[in-house]
Amino acid sequence: MRVIAVWTIKGGVGKTAAAVNLAYLSATEGLRTLLWDLDPQGAASFYFRVRAKVKGGGGKLLRRSADLRPLVRGTDVENLDLLPADFSYRRLDLELDARKDPEERLALKLAPLADEYDAVFLDCAPSVSLVSESVLRAADVLLVPVIPTTLSLRGLEQVRAFAAKAGRQSLVVLPFFSMVDRRKTMHRDAVELYGADAQFLRTAIPMASVVERMGVRRAPVVAYAPSSEAARGFCGLWAELNARLAGGG
């Protein structure tokens, strides 16, 4: 089981868009996939039309004895299951703080699912917190969407520093450019500048209105507009991610 977290400090940069589309691609490839929506806003749950309601709230689910499985919902996509978020997740941080080894908690909760899933995607809220620390500890891979602006790139440095501190030794950090607008000089320059950064994935996700329509279609772009440039971007990203992890690329 491979755990792939999508996280960065900045909000609204395409984390959920990436998590949802990559999870979909993973599942259609035949991998048993779980998408864990850890953001109290529940955007990923919304995209898959899963009603977010976690009985007893996020705190109960963090108990050592609590089994995640009863909370798992099958999506309409074969091989893809979802752990929905609900508003109670906003207190996840406090709940974690009240427990022993809060940073290990997520990994602990995922361990019993190792036989059942090939891939787990964690869609996280944008903040530095105990939750993100716990996420980094559970993850094998950290995908970091970066908008090619100076500010975002500074954010990336903070993420790298935090990941080095909080993540496992073996954590693979893979930034990629998200919401790229080729018409903007600053975007082109930044993409060019970071072309030399070996960690960066080569594939960039373009800014495209077809992605925004996910909110209306309530499905991944790769499902309803597979030949769009954005969808091809997510496919490329997924292929590159796999090649990287296989030791190539």
Place this chain on the structure above:
Amino acid sequence: MVPPLRFVVVGRLDAGRIAAWLAPTWHVTAGRAAPLVQRYLDTFDWALWRSGGRLVLELEGDQTRMRWQPGGAKPARTVPLAQEVRFAADLPGGVLRREVAAAAGLRALLPVGEMRVRRKLLRVVDGEGKTLVRLWLEAVHPLLRGGPAGPERTRVRVEPLVGYARAATGVVARLQGRAELTPDERDDLADAAAVGGRAPGDYSSRVSVKLVPDQPAEVAVRRILTHLFATLRANVEGTVLDLDSEFLHDLRVATRRTRTCLGQLRGVLPAAKVASFVEEFRWLAGLTTPCRDLDVFLLELQDRRRALPASAAAALEPLLAHLRKTRAAAHGELAEALQPARFRGLLERWGKLLTRPARGGKEGALPIVRVARARVLRAYRRLVRRGLALGPEPQVQAMHQLRIDGKKLRYLLEFFASLWEAEETTVFVGQLKLVQDALGAYHDAWLQHERLVALGDEILAAGTGASTLLAMGRLIADLERRRAREAESFFCLFADFSARPVRARLMRLVEYAGVA
């Protein structure tokens, strides 16, 4: 009680009708009807079916996918296929492959039957448009050589989604009791297999013969031999076609068991009648040995290669390639030898002898339970005597002889298992098996050691690099260590096996009270 998830449609039923049954609680959206072919796969010995699972190759339009429905309440796993799949190892990596491989082991995934399905998906959705339950309105039709066979059946199948059990239960409740629907108890796998003359579980390599304690020994032994004969014959085709390595293995075991039966139960069948077969079955056993030895060697080396780092694994490749060639030649010879008159004649004459009633040998009229008891105890005593006579530095030949003695005892116990208390038999056989496994591993390590040493010159002559020879050297050293280790563990296990408690267990086992 688990609610039925499939219903046979009696008369006519369409999507609109079903939607009306479910309204207004649920909304139904119907897809288009689509045809597909479902090809059921299993190992020859039905390992997947026995694990409770179903493996189906689905051909729909230009898409091919594998669907694995594991046992229990787990959801189905599906994976698109780009290449042909013969073994579990050919499947794309992931949960599906892991689960199928765990059940199928080394055996090939063979088609056991085919269904043509025309189906329409009815999604039962909530207010958000989320599917809560999938309903399939489908017509299924078993296929024989691509053409329909038997009647077509129409049904409704309920496919629950993980986490939406309540909705599934609710939907089933609305379907139950409708005049148009009756619960469907048929098994698609069984239906698809039946048109080809097969049935789930119709083959197993295990000996299972139901004997009656006081039936005449001659009748009982004939039943055992008939059972073994069926197993032997069932494996000929797969061996010749080389479908997987286990056909040959099972064929050999059936041959060996037959020989044990003839040798250890001498006096039960008319001696004059069976004498010639003893020689013929020995010939058959010898015929199959070279190919099987190479199979074992190759499987072992492939296993080891997986555990090695990439560079070391590459060094073994020329050796493996050489062995594969030798093995292919050995199999070719075997397959040829299984065609002509001598083998076919043996099968024919043996089959006749088994079906034609004949006067038994001098012990043929004794109750089988008494004969069984005497022969099992004799085999046990011989095994213990020879084992205890081994010196501290075991001789390969003596160890090999011991292994054969152990097999004879084990086979006898299997033949007569139905006469004795099942639990006790299982425990004793388990203890014997531990000893046997150590002896087997010891012998294999020796055999492979000898073979590698002998192969050195051939590999060198083939012009491969030094790295392969070095890798072989490492293997040889490993095998020496392994042989020493196995000898040690054998002595430990055998000490237990020959001690009083185990002997007492065997005595208890074979004392059958139900005979006058």
